[in-house]
Amino acid sequence: MSVNRRSILRTTAQLATLTAAGGLLTGCGQEAATGGGAAASEHPAHPSPTPGAPTVLTPNRIPAATPSAAVSGAPSAESAGASPSAPEQPPLAANTPAEVISGPSDRPQVALTFHGQGDPRLATALLTAAEQHGAKVTVLVVGSWLDQQPQMARRILDGGHELGNHTLNHLDISSLSADQAYAEIAGCADRIKALTGSIGRWFRPSAAQFATARVKAQARKAGYEHCLSYGLDPRDYADPGAEVIQRRMLGSIKPGSIVALHMGHQGTVDALPAVLEALQQRGLSAVTASQLCS
Template sequence: MTVDRRSVLRSASRLAALSAAGGLVAACGGPSDVHGPDGPSVAARPQPAHLTESPAAGPSGSPSPSPSPSPSATPFALPPLAADTPQEVVTGPRTRPQLALTFHGQGDPAIATALLTAAEQHGARLTVLAVGSWLDEQPQIAERILSGGHELGNHTQNHLDICALSAEQAHEEIAQCAQRLERLTGSIGRWFRPSAAQYANAMVKEQAQRVGYPHVLSFDVDPRDYADPGAETVTRRVLRAAAAGSVVALHMDHPGTVTALPAILDGLAGQGLHAVTASELCA
């Protein structure tokens, strides 16, 4: 199915009138993404050693280069995680009819708002891992995400290949985004996802813990929507690979993903699955 970007953007703009919005476009996805020839493959990676939840430490790093609004968003009340939640979450429990749709947070806020609205109309809650530079450009989007009952987390400040950085550079990338989240919402969020990588290496996990993230959020389903294969293809790839406990990696800044989301949610419902936040999945 061919996606008419102008039509989607016009629709997104109408939906965006319900909420505040503004724009920045960028793509996400990296060489470590795992997929098959016509769809995502489920990661067959052993889980790391378990780590129980601990209080989040305050982030450190360089001061913000620009002022931002005072905290006005109320963070979604996070359920406590299960005591055996691993340090790097790839999937949740396979025993409940739930999965998590996680979105790399960047791009045109009108598209992002359209996507959030579509999820809310289907009773779904999403997890958005925001890039800090996006929050600098569009600080109001943090409140829009949380006010819809969704979850907000950290996807680094500038979306660099974090596993290729030095330890201090990686720390700064994580800490600077955490500062934006804390200033805008009063919390650094529970989850950190590495940029340009599916999995965090040992150095990145260590730096995430230094900032206050005991858990890294990976994923097991990658429909490669960042390549713009079309809404029908994105839908088919998600529905073929997703199962109870899956963590699906998607992107907010692609109109085809907005178009695909209602069909994805309808298809998941037909399979008896419901989209919840990553924290709900791992509770």
């Protein structure tokens, strides 16, 4: 072997070694968003529905994160006993805006959307009630809840429902910096993707009805082209009772309505069957947000 050929082979081997070492440093040295954190209030009167949840991260403690990064505490699809295949979704209408508040008013459909957190038994009872009435819902999950209840991701999708992103720790996202907001969105996206194979279509800002321009930009950066707002809020998080929730919903709901509701509240579970029966009597179908906007 000539001297030149030996030199080339030696240099190639050195480059391969350095490349491998660099990859290890990138994977192990990157700081990712942690999964702890109870939900901050959607509204001031809304308490955390998860007893014993870890302490909420304060904004200046939120590290940067990316949707493709390995996230500490995010369970894999295999560990949760789930297939990592992405759920199929209907294509959205071409005129779907960047922030959706309501759907078409000329179709007999409404979307019931849920803040995904709280006692998994109540969440399961709510999903079961919807399925018994032929309804499909959209659940915007808090990422730290998925750390505690990873099985709920597949339970939602396997029931024919839709799964979206409601940030990692449910902080007041409007008050966060761009990097902090991105970490909240991307941290939740990582958890959803690890469990289902997809980050989902929708992002809903935490502790806010509408997304600011900064939050919309960070949502797009994390892979969400559309934010999902709502036009009807029966304030079920305040636990006013099933009859009040029913009255507030049925008194205002109409074709195209997107309703904001919450898992983890017994009154919401109790109210849902009567609400769905009343909607059926009016000829209205409860569909996912994607179906409403397709």
